[in-house]
Each structure stands twice: as C-alpha cells, then as structure tokens.
Amino acid sequence: MILDGKVPSGPLEQKWENHVHDSRLINPANKRKFRIIVVGTGLAGASAAASLGELGFNVDVFCYQDSSRRAHSIAAQGGINAAKNYRNDGDSVFRLFHDTIKGGDFRAREANVYRLAQLSGNIIDQCVAQGVPFARDYAGYLDTRSFGGALVQRTFYARGQTGQQLLLGAYQALSRQIRDGKVQVHTRTEMVDLVLVQGEAKGIIVRDMVSGGLSAHAGDCVVLATGGYSNVYYLSTNAKGCNVTAAFRAYKKGALFANPCYTQIHPTCIPASGHYQSKLTLMSESLRNDGRIWAPGGKGDKRPPSEIPDAERDYYLERKYPTYGNLAPRDIASRAAKEACDEGRGVGATGRGVYLDFAESIQRLGKAAIEERYGNLFEMYERITGEDGYSTPMRIYPAPHYTMGGLWVDYNLQSNLPGLFVIGEANFSDHGANRLGASALMQGLADGYFVLPNTIGTYLAGTSPGAVQKDRDEFQAGMAEAGDRVARLLSINGRKTVDDFHRELGHIMWEDVGMARSEESLKRALAEIPKLRSEFWESVKVPGEAADFNQELEKALRLADFLEFGELLALDALHRDESCGGHFRVEHQTEEGEALRHDDKFSFVAAWEYKGNGKAPEMHREPLTFENVKLAVRSYK
Amino acid sequence: MNLTLFVWRQKNAKEKGRMERYEAHDVDPDMSFLEMLDVVNQDLIHNGKEPIAFDHDCREGICGTCSLTVNGIPHGEQKRTTVCQLHMRHFKDGDSIYIEPFRARAFPVVKDLVVDRQALDTVIQSGGYVSVSTGEAQDGNTLLIPRHDAEYSMDAAECIGCGACVAACPNGSAMLFVGAKVASLAQLPQGKVEAAQRVCVMTETMLDQGFGNCSNHYECEAACPKGISVKFIAKLNREYLKSLKE
Numbered sequence: 001m002i003l004d005g006k007v008p009s010g011p012l013e014q015k016w017e018n019h020v021h022d023s024r025l026i027n028p029a030n031k032r033k034f035r036i037i038v039v040g041t042g043l044a045g046a047s048a049a050a051s052l053g054e055l056g057f058n059v060d061v062f063c064y065q066d067s068s069r070r071a072h073s074i075a076a077q078g079g080i081n082a083a084k085n086y087r088n089d090g091d092s093v094f095r096l097f098h099d100t101i102k103g104g105d106f107r108a109r110e111a112n113v114y115r116l117a118q119l120s121g122n123i124i125d126q127c128v129a130q131g132v133p134f135a136r137d138y139a140g141y142l143d144t145r146s147f148g149g150a151l152v153q154r155t156f157y158a159r160g161q162t163g164q165q166l167l168l169g170a171y172q173a174l175s176r177q178i179r180d181g182k183v184q185v186h187t188r189t190e191m192v193d194l195v196l197v198q199g200e201a202k203g204i205i206v207r208d209m210v211s212g213g214l215s216a217h218a219g220d221c222v223v224l225a226t227g228g229y230s231n232v233y234y235l236s237t238n239a240k241g242c243n244v245t246a247a248f249r250a251y252k253k254g255a256l257f258a259n260p261c262y263t264q265i266h267p268t269c270i271p272a273s274g275h276y277q278s279k280l281t282l283m284s285e286s287l288r289n290d291g292r293i294w295a296p297g298g299k300g301d302k303r304p305p306s307e308i309p310d311a312e313r314d315y316y317l318e319r320k321y322p323t324y325g326n327l328a329p330r331d332i333a334s335r336a337a338k339e340a341c342d343e344g345r346g347v348g349a350t351g352r353g354v355y356l357d358f359a360e361s362i363q364r365l366g367k368a369a370i371e372e373r374y375g376n377l378f379e380m381y382e383r384i385t386g387e388d389g390y391s392t393p394m395r396i397y398p399a400p401h402y403t404m405g406g407l408w409v410d411y412n413l414q415s416n417l418p419g420l421f422v423i424g425e426a427n428f429s430d431h432g433a434n435r436l437g438a439s440a441l442m443q444g445l446a447d448g449y450f451v452l453p454n455t456i457g458t459y460l461a462g463t464s465p466g467a468v469q470k471d472r473d474e475f476q477a478g479m480a481e482a483g484d485r486v487a488r489l490l491s492i493n494g495r496k497t498v499d500d501f502h503r504e505l506g507h508i509m510w511e512d513v514g515m516a517r518s519e520e521s522l523k524r525a526l527a528e529i530p531k532l533r534s535e536f537w538e539s540v541k542v543p544g545e546a547a548d549f550n551q552e553l554e555k556a557l558r559l560a561d562f563l564e565f566g567e568l569l570a571l572d573a574l575h576r577d578e579s580c581g582g583h584f585r586v587e588h589q590t591e592e593g594e595a596l597r598h599d600d601k602f603s604f605v606a607a608w609e610y611k612g613n614g615k616a617p618e619m620h621r622e623p624l625t626f627e628n629v630k631l632a633v634r635s636y637k
Numbered sequence: 638m639n640l641t642l643f644v645w646r647q648k649n650a651k652e653k654g655r656m657e658r659y660e661a662h663d664v665d666p667d668m669s670f671l672e673m674l675d676v677v678n679q680d681l682i683h684n685g686k687e688p689i690a691f692d693h694d695c696r697e698g699i700c701g702t703c704s705l706t707v708n709g710i711p712h713g714e715q716k717r718t719t720v721c722q723l724h725m726r727h728f729k730d731g732d733s734i735y736i737e738p739f740r741a742r743a744f745p746v747v748k749d750l751v752v753d754r755q756a757l758d759t760v761i762q763s764g765g766y767v768s769v770s771t772g773e774a775q776d777g778n779t780l781l782i783p784r785h786d787a788e789y790s791m792d793a794a795e796c797i798g799c800g801a802c803v804a805a806c807p808n809g810s811a812m813l814f815v816g817a818k819v820a821s822l823a824q825l826p827q828g829k830v831e832a833a834q835r836v837c838v839m840t841e842t843m844l845d846q847g848f849g850n851c852s853n854h855y856e857c858e859a860a861c862p863k864g865i866s867v868k869f870i871a872k873l874n875r876e877y878l879k880s881l882k883e
C-alpha cells in the first residue's frame with residue numbers, strides 16, 4: 001500500500017492556513033456532546049487536553065504517574081526552539097524548517113515540518129502568557145541562546161529546567177479545565193489496550209494501578225500522547241516508567257508503526273557504574289563547548305588521567321573532525337566514543353567511558369568562568385559519581401535518549417485508523433531520522449496547543465457524538481484479553497525477574513541494534529529477541545496479585561510489549577539498507593565514517609502493519625518528495 | 638558495605654503498617670539509594686517474598702515522584718537532594734537505615750512507602766494558574782519583565798511538587814508549596830490580574846485538604862530538595878493580606 005499523508009495542496013507557506021480554513025467546524029453547542037480520550041499528560045497530552053477542554057469538548061485524560069505534572073517532559077533541560085528572529089540574526093520560519101529537514105537527514109515530511117516552524121512562535125507567546133518564567137535580559141526582553149549546532153540563537157530557555165517550566169504551564173492550563181469540569185484526570189491509570197469499533201478508535205482499556213482493577217473507557221475518538229520508546233534499551237535517559245505499550249497495542253490493532261529504527265543516542269551522559277545501574281543521566285551537551293574529549297591512546301591503560309601525558313592521549317574527535325572537533329554532531333560523537341571503548345581504550349571501572357576534560361579551559365579562562373557556565377552540571381556530576389569534575393576529567397558515555405520513530409500519522413496527526421490521533425514523541429512525524437536539540441518540546445506543544453485542536457474537528461464532525469458506549473462486546477473482549485494477559489504473567493512463577501529480562505533485552509538492543517548496526521548484528525538480534533521472549537513467557541517471576549498495587553506486574557506488562565517491539569525495531573533497521581541520521585549501518589559510510597544515505601532507494605517512510613502473531617509484519621511506504629529543499633550530504637569535517 | 642534496613646510495610650490504606658528488618662549485603666557506594674532498594678527487592682522476589690513498593694520515575698531529581706523518609710528526614714540528610722539522587726557513599730558499613738513514607742495527614746499511605754499526594758494537585762486546580770486559553774496570547778516580547786522579577790519567579794517555580802516540605806513540617810503544612818506557586822505567579826505581570834483571587838482560593842483549598850498552618854519551624858526549607866526559600870511563605874502571607882484589603 002502506498003500511504004497518503006494527506007498533505008494539502010498549494011504553496012508550502014499557505015498549506016496550513018488553507019487547511020484550517022477548509023477543515024470542518026463543530027457548532028459550540030455540540031462540542032459538549034463529544035468525549036475525547038487523551039492518553040498522556042506530557043507536553044503533548046497536557047497541552048492537547050487543556051486546549052480541547054477550552055474549546056468545549058469533554059476530555060478524559062490518563063497518565064501512569066501519581067500526578068499529571070510528573071510526565072517525563074519535566075526532565076527536559078536545554079530549551080525550546082522558535083523562529084522569532086528577535087535577534088535579527090537571520091532566522092526565519094524557512095530557516096527553522098530547513099534546519100529541521102536537514103538535521104533529520106531528509107527523512108521527514110516537508111509540509112509537517114514547515115507547519116511546525118510556522119507555529120513555533122505562537123508556542124512561546126502562549127507559554128509567556130501562562131506565566132512560564134523564561135530567561136530575560138536586563139531590559140526585560142526574552143533571552144535566547146544557540147543550541148544543537150544551529151547558527152542562529154533561537155532557543156528559549158528557563159535555566160536548565162525548560163521542560164519542567166513548560167510542562168507546569170500546560171499542567172496548570174489543564175488544572176483550570178479540571179476545575180471547570182471539562183477535563184477529568186485519571187492518574188495512576190495505565191492504558192493496556194485500544195478498543196476499535198467497526199475499525200475506528202473508540203476507547204481504551206485501562207488498569208487502575210492502585211486497585212489493580214481493569215475498566216473500559218469509551219469516547220468519540222482517542223488521542224495517544226504517550227511519549228517515546230528509548231527504554232527498549234533498558235538503560236536510557238528516559239524515566240523508568242516510559243514505555244511503548246500504548247503505541248504498540250495500537251499497532252497490534254492495525255495502526256501502522258513508522259520508522260521504528262530511528263533512535264537517537266546522546267553523547268554526553270554519565271556512564272553506568274555497575275550491574276545494578278537503573279537509568280542514565282544526561283548532562284547538557286553545552287559542556288562540549290569547553291570540554292575536550294579524549295581516551296588513552298593505548299589499550300587497557302589503567303593509569304589515572306593525570307598520569308597520562310598529553311602525547312599518549314587521543315583527542316579523537318579533534319583528530320578525526322578537525323573543523324568541528326569536540327562539537328561534532330551527536331551521532332558522530334556517540335559512535336566515536338563507543339569505538340574507542342570497543343577497542344579497549346575505555347576508562348573508569350567498567351571500561352565504558354571516555355574523558356571530558358576541562359583542564360585546558362580552566363587554565364585559559366579560570367575556574368570561576370567554567371563554574372559560572374556549567375556549575376550546576378558539575379554539581380550534578382559530583383552528586384552521582386562522587387568525583388570533582390574540575391580537578392579530574394569527567395567520564396562520559398553515550399545513552400539512548402529520544403526516538404524519532406512512532407505511530408504513522410497523516411497531516412491531521414491521525415493514524416491510518418480513523419479516530420486514532422497521535423501527538424508528541426509518540427508519533428513519527430517531524431524529525432525524520434534525527435532530531436535537533438530543543439525541537440521535541442516545540443513539536444509536542446505545537447501538536448497539542450495548535451495542530452490537533454484544529455484538525456480533530458474534521459473527524460468528529462463526521463461522527464455522531466456518544467454513538468459508542470462501553471457496554472459493547474468490543475470493550476468486554478478487550479477487558480477479558482487484558483485480564484488473561486495479567487493472569488498469565490502472574491501464573492508463570494519462574495526463576496528470573498522482570499528486570500533480569502529487561503536488562504538482557506537492553507543488552508541485545510544496545511550491542512546489535514544500537515548506534516552502529518550491520519546486517520550481521522541485526523540478524524543476530526532478530527534471532528535472539530524471539531528466544532528471549534519465549535524464555536520470558538516460560539520463566540519470568542512476577543510476584544503479588546492482580547488486584548493490588550503491584551509494581552512488578554506493571555513492569556512485566558510493559559516489558560512484554562518491549563520484547564515484541566524490539567524485534568520490529570531490528571527488522572526495520574535491517575530493511576533500511578542505508579545510513580541516515582541516527583540510523584547508522586556500517587555498510588553505508590563515507591571514507592570519513594559519515595552516514596551515507598541512498599536517496600534513490602530509501603527516500604520514504606517505512607510504516608509497518610501487524611499481520612498477526614508469529615507472522616512477518618508488512619511494510620508500507622509513504623514516498624517523501626522534496627520540493628522546497630535540495631537534498632544534500634551532511635559534512636562536519 | 639553491609640547495611641541493616643528498617644522499612645515501613647503496609648499492605649494498603651486500610652490495614653495497619655509496621656517496620657520490618659532487612660539486611661542489604663554488598664552495597665556499592667556508587668549506587669543510588671533507590672538502586673540499593675532495587676537490589677534488595679530483587680532478592681526478595683527471588684526468595685518468594687513481596688518486594689517493597691516505592692514511588693519513583695525520572696530518578697534524576699526533577700519529577701518529584703520519589704518520596705521516602707530516610708532516618709526521619711524526607712529525602713534523607715543530604716541537602717538539596719532528592720532521595721533518587723542520594724548515593725550510598727554517604728552511608729557507612731554497618732549503618733542502620735530507617736525508611737518510611739512521607740508522613741502527613743494529607744498524604745494517606747497507598748502501600749508500603751507509597752503515598753497519595755492528590756491534595757497538592759487539588760490545591761493547584763483551585764487556582765494555581767493564569768486563566769489564559771490557547772490562542773489568546775500576544776507576542777511574548779510585548780510584555781517586558783525585568784530580569785530580577787523573572788529570576789525571582791523562577792526561584793519559586795523550581796518546586797518539583799514532591800511534598801517533602803509537608804512531610805517535614807510538624808504541622809503538615811503545605812505553605813511552602815502554595816507560597817512558591819502564589820509567589821511565582823504574583824511576581825509576573827501576567828499573574829497579577831488574578832493574584833488576589835488566586836491566593837484566597839488556594840489558601841482555602843489548602844486548609845480544606847487537611848494541611849496545617851505555618852508556625853515558623855522552617856523544616857520545609859531544610860528538607861526541600863530544590864532549596865526553595867521560606868521567603869515565599871512570607872510572600873504568601875503578604876499576598877493574602879493584600880487580598881483582604883481588596
């Protein structure tokens with residue numbers, strides 16, 4: 001099947017405006033007859049639920065945390081992009097659009113990205129109006145900084161807690177709708193399945209995480225805003241609860257999963273310290289502005305860094321990429337670190353780390369200057385490692401961080417299943433094969449505040465509100481199936497814990513489907529993952545009861561889906577026989593080790609359709625055409 | 638190192654809880670406190686026992702989910718640190734550690750170390766926002782905000798909503814939490830319009846939810862993992878007084 005992204009016709013600059021104009025509207029008096037289900041309260045879900053409530057719809061919103069304010073968006077540090085051009089430094093909607101398309105290595109849909117750039121300024125305005133305390137200059141104007149290699153200063157920020165402040169803005173807007181009775185919030189409630197009625201998304205099955213009870217919720221449509229799937233790697237910078245379940249359950253009900261192999265690895269994370277490691281912590285990339293990255297030149301060099309003379313150090317990024325040096329893009333810097341460690345030149349107790357050294361900057365600028373720039377990061381580093389980054393080099397290692405792939409959506413953010421909308425990191429739409437820094441927050445909020453509220457009406461206007469109620473068989477069947485899955489997990493009572501299995505899956509994914517992939521490694525993963533999955537279903541040990549607060553059961557339900565999803569990710573990676581953005585196939589690289597795209601063969605979105613248990617999924621294509629940008633080869637030499 | 642843990646176990650909100658003793662062996666100083674509990678839990682599971690329930694998510698000190706009282710102090714003794722960021726190198730071999738949930742009248746226990754902090758959300762829902770709808774905003778730079786005001790607002794807005802302030806307070810007061818929100822919004826021009834109404838309704842809701850009053854113990858500031866200052870309680874009181882005049 002060739003997929004139609006339903007991109008409106010007309011010139012790029014006018015597509016969105018024309019489309020909004022052509023969209024169907026619902027009479028305000030009728031809006032209150034509709035009930036919309038929103039799963040997720042991160043930037044995407046909270047902004048959507050609040051905005052839909054303001055429009056007059058009834059909204060039920062769900063999250064697995066104990067409060068909607070705790071969604072993983074809260075952890076974003078760096079900032080949010082917007083093409084305001086307040087700096088008069090040459091920024092424009094077109095430039096932000098162009099940077100995002102190019103950064104995504106020409107694997108995103110032009111029209112969506114252009115709309116994102118167009119809406120970026122409105123996001124800042126909306127957040128300011130909500131009281132988000134963005135950084136200001138002394139005259140009281142909004143301050144911006146440069147981020148992620150962009151040549152213009154378009155990143156707005158609130159100290160190192162931009163995600164937190166934006167999320168609190170959306171959470172507060174949501175709180176106002178809750179008070180007004182337009183939105184009902186269901187915390188500690190996890191979606192375990194999607195319900196289709198005559199092929200359209202009309203509800204969900206959820207598990208109350210306190211009582212363990214399963215229940216059904218019916219609505220006129222369903223919005224998934226459930227975030228990314230980096231935790232398929234077990235260790236990632238995501239929160240512990242982040243999962244693929246909602247998206248994967250939708251996939252198993254017929255929604256297409258697009259480009260699962262597009263994952264992003266962040267180069268400057270704090271390395272794991274032992275087998276008990278439960279998650280990884282990111283440190284802002286800005287550290288690379290003043291830190292020099294190196295590894296010992298020789299293998300197995302166990303000397304402390306201070307005893308390794310300069311001549312025996314390998315400043316490998318400076319050596320390989322003389323122009324960009326330590327500022328080489330995320331994927332290049334990440335791969336180079338892993339290569340050094342694979343060669344036996346890694347540092348720290350585990351040998352999985354390289355140095356990020358500030359000695360020279362401190363000598364040049366003084367410790368005070370470095371402290372002023374990065375003091376909070378040095379503090380965080382010391383809290384976690386117990387080491388002082390000023391007197392001894394920091395140790396860093398790459399970690400899975402963001403996933404560009406997700407459920408396939410058209411220009412309206414609707415999946416191929418009518419009535420199922422997907423927003424935020426959970427969809428695939430705007431970042432192509434690689435996301436630029438400070439663009440995820442922008443996308444989540446554009447989707448939730450501005451896009452979805454303007455596109456959802458067209459679908460709803462064609463339905464009669466409240467037509468589907470939860471007494472239908474489809475809901476009963478969904479509940480029974482979820483109940484069976486829970487019962488089966490609890491009955492196995494095997495030898496290994498959920499964490500044991502998740503670590504093993506993570507190991508396979510990281511080693512064979514990580515930042516450098518080959519046909520051989522992917523085939524190995526495709527053989528190993530199903531084996532691990534059968535072992536899981538034979539010998540996992542999930543203690544406790546179904547009708548109880550049971551955290552092991554929660555983890556087991558999520559891992560069961562990751563164990564299937566990991567295979568899909570590897571399959572997509574095997575199929576995409578080219579390198580692009582975060583997807584690096586060792587077979588396809590330039591002499592300098594840069595990703596080599598094959599536009600003639602792979603300039604399309606790969607969207608996978610579930611064909612049934614044990615059957616190979618079928619791939620559908622959405623061809624990508626570029627009318628407004630010229631395809632070019634990235635070079636950071 | 639080896640540690641002895643005394644952990645609060647409670648089946649659910651209705652049943653009574655009790656402290657139970659566990660031995661934690663070979664604890665690595667580089668582990669986080671929660672990773673130490675993970676390892677204890679893995680042992681419990683392998684031995685056919687029920688693991689200890691505790692709340693956590695980001696494990697990097699920003700989501701406000703983790704909520705343990707360690708040796709009587711919410712988030713433990715280390716200053717400005719959530720318990721998920723507390724590392725075992727701050728303990729020594731042979732230590733006994735007492736681990737309890739956040740204790741407060743407004744935070745009923747859900748299970749073991751997990752509490753229900755819905756009351757904090759209810760306070761925000763009553764008025765902790767600027768009443769602006771999507772689409773109404775004007776250009777962000779038409780509103781000039783002196784840097785000092787933006788920074789003051791941000792100092793208050795850093796609150797992660799964990800509730801340690803409530804758990805640390807002998808009165809179970811949420812005035813640091815409420816003060817931080819009131820102050821952060823009242824300092825900004827966008828928030829001024831509704832300031833009087835906001836502080837009234839939030840204060841009322843706070844009392845309705847079972848939180849006590851401030852009697853200047855300052856335990857809240859000492860326990861706050863973000864170091865939110867008690868000056869925001871003073872600001873809350875001032876804003877409240879001002880609202881009475883209106």
Ligand SMILES: Cc1cc2nc3c(=O)[nH]c(=O)nc-3n(C[C@H](O)[C@H](O)[C@H](O)COP(=O)(O)OP(=O)(O)OC[C@H]3O[C@@H](n4cnc5c(N)ncnc54)[C@H](O)[C@@H]3O)c2cc1C
Nearest residue numbers: 040041042043044064073078079191227424425438440441
């Ligand atoms: C450490 C870190 C730093 C980052 N820094 C930046 C940055 O500086 N700039 C930037 O632009 N981006 C940054 N990102 C990326 C960005 O934060 C995320 O991509 C973005 O916040 C995702 O938002 P979201 O709303 O799509 O999902 P999330 O915020 O992940 O929210 C998901 C929601 O779905 C709910 N949910 C999930 N599954 C279920 C289920 N089965 N049932 C019920 N509810 C469910 C969760 O409870 C949650 O409410 C960073 C990411 C990380 C990890």
Ligand code: FES
Nearest residue numbers: 694696701703721
């Ligand atoms: S788990 Fe998020 S603050 Fe501790």
